[in-house]
Amino acid sequence: MPVENERTRFLKMTGSGNDFIVLDNRAQGISPEQGRELARLACRRKLSVGADGLILIENDPEVDFRWRFFNADGSEAEMCGNGARCAARFAHIKGIVAKSRMSFRTLAGIIEAEIKEPRVKIRMTPPHGLEPDLNVEAEQRSFRLHFINTGVPHVVCFLENDRALEEMNVFHWGRLLRHHRRFQPAGSNVNFALVEDANHMAIRTYERGVEDETLACGTGSIASALVAAAKGMVQSPVEVRTRSGETLTIYFDNPSTGAAAEFSQVYLEGDAKVVYEAELWKETLRE
Numbered sequence: 001m002p003v004e005n006e007r008t009r010f011l012k013m014t015g016s017g018n019d020f021i022v023l024d025n026r027a028q029g030i031s032p033e034q035g036r037e038l039a040r041l042a043c044r045r046k047l048s049v050g051a052d053g054l055i056l057i058e059n060d061p062e063v064d065f066r067w068r069f070f071n072a073d074g075s076e077a078e079m080c081g082n083g084a085r086c087a088a089r090f091a092h093i094k095g096i097v098a099k100s101r102m103s104f105r106t107l108a109g110i111i112e113a114e115i116k117e118p119r120v121k122i123r124m125t126p127p128h129g130l131e132p133d134l135n136v137e138a139e140q141r142s143f144r145l146h147f148i149n150t151g152v153p154h155v156v157c158f159l160e161n162d163r164a165l166e167e168m169n170v171f172h173w174g175r176l177l178r179h180h181r182r183f184q185p186a187g188s189n190v191n192f193a194l195v196e197d198a199n200h201m202a203i204r205t206y207e208r209g210v211e212d213e214t215l216a217c218g219t220g221s222i223a224s225a226l227v228a229a230a231k232g233m234v235q236s237p238v239e240v241r242t243r244s245g246e247t248l249t250i251y252f253d254n255p256s257t258g259a260a261a262e263f264s265q266v267y268l269e270g271d272a273k274v275v276y277e278a279e280l281w282k283e284t285l286r287e
């Protein structure tokens with residue numbers, strides 16, 4: 001079983017609609033393998049707590065804390081923008097970090113965070129690997145996609161208008177593109193994005209590891225904003241309307257446009273709220 005105790009305390013948190021189980025693992029000793037199993041079992045909606053992901057907070061010798069992030073399917077991901085904002089708020093609420101500014105270690109690198117309750121602003125690790133204007137076929141439909149890694153891999157597909165965004169079958173096409181051979185072996189998250197004006201976008205995201213559309217995706221919002229900036233369509237700050245209706249704000253140094261666009265000082269800001277505090281009962285972890 002992924003946890004020893006019959007009851008395990010946790011916070012259920014939501015980062016703009018992306019929801020997470022957040023657990024203090026400094027004394028629990030949940031191993032990475034147990035974390036994968038715990039995520040897979042506890043993230044099942046209706047059978048257990050239900051969430052898009054599991055976050056374990058752990059000690060770190062150099063920065064304020066370390067985390068391990070697991071998607072709902074148990075896969076461990078290098079980074080999660082909405083989850084990182086929730087992790088920082090959790091650390092502040094639980095007194096793990098008294099200051100309102102902190103830094104913590106992820107598999108993507110060190111994340112700096114500033115608490116502005118209930119909003120949290122985080123500085124991202126440097127985005128990389130921008131590959132614009134990829135022509136990809138799926139089920140006889142052609143897509144013009146743009147790849148970028150914003151801590152995790154993302155492809156961005158720009159749509160023409162609100163109606164196209166609303167009518168997009170995100171589950172069907174997102175799943176096909178997430179598994180497309182062009183993006184293997186790691187796979188990719190898939191964002192359908194609309195540029196409304198130079199400082200406003202709307203997106204819908206199919207998330208790798210959740211294997212469904214989520215109500216918000218932090219690294220996906222950043223990916224969409226930075227690709228749009230590289231193509232000269234937006235400039236910082238960009239307000240991104242997510243599927244939940246909440247807005248994420250992306251800040252970055254306006255890059256020189258074009259494929260070689262380099263981005264620095266990339267920040268993500270939005271709400272990171274506590275939904276409830278509760279105890280996970282071990283009996284819901286049996287399959």
Ligand SMILES: N[C@H](CCC[C@H](N)C(=O)O)C(=O)O
Nearest residue numbers: 077080081082152217218219
């Ligand atoms: N599902 C993503 C990780 C979480 C990203 C998303 N929830 C965010 O807020 O950045 C992946 O495996 O690449």
